Amino acid sequence: xxxxxxxxxxxxxxxxxxxxxxxxxxxxxxxxxxxxxxxxxxxxxxxxxxxxxxxxxxxxxxxxxxxxxxxxxxxxxxxxxxxxxxxxxxxxxxxxxxxxxxxxxxxxxxxxxxxxxxxxxxxxxxxxxxxxxxxxxxxxxxxxxxxxxxxxxxxxxxxxxxxxxxxxxxxxxxxxxxxxxxxxxxxxxxxxxxxxxxxxxxxxxxxxxxxxxxxxxxxxxxxxxxxxxxxxxxxxxxxxxxxxxxxxxxxxxxxxxxxxxxxxxxxxxxxxxxxxxxxxxxxxxxxxxxxxxxxxxxxxxxxxxxxxxxxxxxxxxxxxxxxxxxxxxxxxxxxxxxxxxxxxxxxxxxxxxxxxxxxxxxxxxxxxxxxxxxxxxxxxxxxxxxxxxxxxxxxxxxxxxxxxxxxxxxxxxxxxxxxxxxxxxxxxxxxxxxxxxxxxxxxxxxxxxxxxxxxxxxxxxxxxxxxxxxxxxxxxxxxxxxxxxxxxxxxxxxxxxxxxxxxxxxxxxxxxxxxxxxxxxxxxxxxxxxxxxxxxxxxxxxxxxxxxxxxxxxxx
Numbered sequence: 112x113x114x115x116x117x118x119x120x121x122x123x124x125x126x127x128x129x130x131x132x133x134x135x136x137x138x139x140x141x142x143x144x145x146x147x148x149x150x151x152x153x154x155x156x157x158x159x160x161x162x163x164x165x166x167x168x169x170x171x172x173x174x175x176x177x178x179x180x181x182x183x184x185x186x187x188x189x190x191x192x193x194x195x196x197x198x199x200x201x202x203x204x205x206x207x208x209x210x211x212x213x214x215x216x217x218x219x220x221x222x223x224x225x226x227x228x229x230x231x232x233x234x235x236x237x238x239x240x241x242x243x244x245x246x247x248x249x250x251x252x253x254x255x256x257x258x259x260x261x262x263x264x265x266x267x268x269x270x271x272x273x274x275x276x277x278x279x280x281x282x283x284x285x286x287x288x289x290x291x292x293x294x295x296x297x298x299x300x301x302x303x304x305x306x307x308x309x310x311x312x313x314x315x316x317x318x319x320x321x322x323x324x325x326x327x328x329x330x331x332x333x334x335x336x337x338x339x340x341x342x343x344x345x346x347x348x349x350x351x352x353x354x355x356x357x358x359x360x361x362x363x364x365x366x367x368x369x370x371x372x373x374x375x376x377x378x379x380x381x382x383x384x385x386x387x388x389x390x391x392x393x394x395x396x397x398x399x400x401x402x403x404x405x406x407x408x409x410x411x412x413x414x415x416x417x418x419x420x421x422x423x424x425x426x427x428x429x430x431x432x433x434x435x436x437x438x439x440x441x442x443x444x445x446x447x448x449x450x451x452x453x454x455x456x457x458x459x460x461x462x463x464x465x466x467x468x469x470x471x472x473x474x475x476x477x478x479x480x481x482x483x484x485x486x487x488x489x490x491x492x493x494x495x496x497x498x499x500x501x502x503x504x505x506x507x508x509x510x511x512x513x514x515x516x517x518x519x520x521x522x523x524x525x526x527x528x529x530x531x532x533x534x535x536x537x538x539x540x541x542x543x544x545x546x547x548x549x550x551x552x553x554x555x556x557x558x559x560x561x562x563x564x565x566x567x568x569x570x571x572x573x574x575x576x577x578x579x580x581x582x583x584x585x586x587x588x589x590x591x592x593x594x595x596x597x598x599x600x601x602x603x604x605x606x607x608x609x610x611x612x613x614x615x616x617x618x619x620x621x622x623x624x625x626x627x628x629x630x631x632x633x634x635x636x637x638x639x640x641x642x643x644x645x646x647x648x649x650x651x652x653x654x655x656x657x658x659x660x661x662x663x664x665x666x667x
Contacts, residue, residue: 115221116666118231122370124335133146133368134200134374135161141343142363147228150363151376153322156397163399165433165538169408169488170417170477172470173611174601176452180490180520182223184438184446185408185529186520187224188488188534190371191527197535198402201226201373203309203378204410205240205365205391207308209280209644212652216667218380222520223526226367228373230663238363240278240307241606246329246354247276247312253350255290258298266343268300271335272625276309279289282645285390309642314596314630316358317379317391318427325362326355326530342588344628354362360662364394371524383410384601387419387632388441389633392428404538412602413437413473421481422547423594423632431545434487434532434537435477438517439470441495441503447612458493463499467506468613472497472568472604480565481549484541487514488535551592555582556622558595559635563619567604573620578635581624585633588626598633598640607639 127149128138140155169188171181190199203226206218217233219226226232251273277284284304290297307313311332319325330346337343345351364378378394381387387498389395390408398405411418417435425431441463442455448466450459470487477485489500504514513532517589518526549561556574563569574582583589602608605617623636627645630658646652654665 114667116229116664118223119225119370122227122643124227125368125372125622127366127368130368130372130374131426133372136366136401141366147312148231148369149366150237150360151366151397153292156400157395159400160494161385161400164401164403164405165455166395166399166430167404167434167436168415168417168420168432168472168533169436171411171438171448172443172473173447173603175443175446177440177455179438179443179447179567180216181408181438183221183224183434183520184374184488184490184517185406186220186226187517187524187527188530189222189373189375189406190369190524190624191519191531192404192406192534193371193373194524194528195531195535197404197517197531198371199404199406200398200401201369201375201389202395202398202407203375204408205236206375207240207306207380207382208234208237208278209308211305211666212646212655213280213390213644213650216651221659223370223523224519226377227370228367228397230238230666232367232377236362237365237377238376239361239365242357243310243312243316243357244276244278244307246357246631247307249354249357250332250334250345250348250434251275253348255297257348264343264347265337266335267338268298274303274305274330275309276310278655280306282643282646285643286643288525289505297334303643306382306644307377308380308382311627311630313379314386314399314627315388316362317381317387318424319632320392320396320428322355322362324350325358329354330629333626340584362393362543364397381420381443383416385598387596387630388416389420389425390425392424395430396428396524405489414566414604415597415599415601417477418548418562419596422549423596425545426547426594427631432483433543434534435483436478436492436534437470437473437485438488439443439488439503441499443505443625444470445620445659449611458496458499459530460499460502465503465513466612467503468538469611470503471506471510472613472624474507474510476566478510478512480546481544483543485512485536486530486537488511488517489514491516491518491522499586551594555586555591555595555633558599561620562595562597567619568613568615569605569617569619571618572633573618575620577624578624583624585624590626590628590633593626594625594632596634598634598636598642600638600640
């Protein structure tokens with residue numbers, strides 16, 4: 112069986128100018144990065160008068176080690192729509208180097224449903240993440256330099272909330288002490304690193320609608336507090352202009368292609384378990400101008416990525432999805448039913464019966480909480496039996512949702528044609544009544560409670576004393592009208608990763624609450640969630656190498 116990278120090598124990519132032309136983008140709007148990558152100039156979106164196409168969101172069940180194939184399905188669906196005669200663009204996030212070298216691997220799809228050039232996209236690509244990291248760390252440097260040079264703003268070194276960042280899983284950097292070595296080398300203080308995709312600069316980058324909006328958002332970032340508890344912003348430090356200078360070219364969306372030549376915008380990459388998990392607003396809005404359909408995805412399960420896509424991104428960018436695809440696999444549902452990964456090849460309806468409530472809760476949330484039409488895409492594996500497939504279809508029909516088999520990993524767009532036809536039907540025949548899970552007029556606690564009860568299926572929320580104090584401070588500072596971004600384990604509806612399926616009778620513990628004033632949302636940290644992951648016992652990096660001819664191997 113060929114690996115993803117071997118399949119990608121076989122692709123005869125079209126010149127990026129040809130891909131752009133097929134999407135109605137003239138060459139003068141492109142900034143090329145070689146023959147197969149380009150950035151689209153900001154003027155294209157500003158000058159384009161085309162009506163928006165249909166917006167399709169692809170999400171998934173709660174992830175398991177068995178895999179779901181959400182990005183693969185997103186790409187395959189786009190290729191399927193193209194095959195049935197629709198003009199379509201796929202809009203994805205850029206992969207983080209953390210997962211690429213860690214346990215999850217890249218995020219360019221898989222099998223015969225990939226975006227290419229696969230190695231470039233999974234590694235340095237066009238340098239966007241490096242620019243975001245540089246802007247983040249410039250602000251960190253300016254904070255410490257301000258303190259070193261006299262601290263006229265009165266920043267309390269014990270109350271600095273801004274961290275440095277690096278786009279790599281490195282647990283050693285979670286908590287550090289820096290500024291050591293005497294007065295010339297800074298003020299000693301406790302510090303730490305986030306992974307770049309968890310940086311507020313990434314969130315700002317992905318929600319900004321223009322250069323001026325980007326700069327304004329960056330200036331609002333709160334970096335810490337004074338000795339008398341007044342917030343200090345990047346604007347106070349006069350850092351926003353220089354940060355914007357580092358990001359101005361990165362803000363242009365990246366254009367690449369699928370294996371079948373469908374235009375793909377790959378731009379931005381916040382994690383969905385610790386950030387809002389969606390590609391950039393600029394890329395999505397650009398994609399909507401390029402044809403009849405835009406297919407995009409949101410990270411992890413629908414309780415994380417889709418919730419944030421709908422409650423944060425759509426609210427802020429005035430977007431309305433026309434249909435939602437929920438990806439599931441028989442294998443993953445059996446894992447939710449209690450089976451080990453080694454036991455998934457044998458038919459087991461009992462395990463499927465126990466695990467399928469996870470899928471049904473996600474479906475119910477999309478239909479009843481957000482009131483959007485949806486379809487379940489079963490990403491079929493060779494070991495799945497017809498009886499298991501029919502069992503899932505029957506259960507979904509009880510909620511009035513169709514189920515379609517997807518074989519895009521093995522067949523590319525051909526394996527996504529049936530799913531494409533159902534998506535078109537949903538968009539044309541079933542008009543949703545899109546509703547948010549909560550109102551911005553509700554208090555911070557009420558919003559968190561609404562997410563936990565309506566989306567997660569929990570009984571309520573326990574706020575630690577520290578969280579209670581932080582919420583009171585944020586409300587006093589006037590941030591109570593912002594949406595909420597939950598930082599939670601991706602492996603469960605609850606904040607306990609061991610609670611599989613569709614757990615009930617649980618409460619979610621909120622330990623820390625902070626404001627991302629630039630991004631424009633409140634971040635709630637639950638359970639044991641961390642903003643700097645670590646590498647696993649056997650990281651994927653151990654299997655990645657380069658041949659004497661310069662070919663990268665072992666990337667997936």
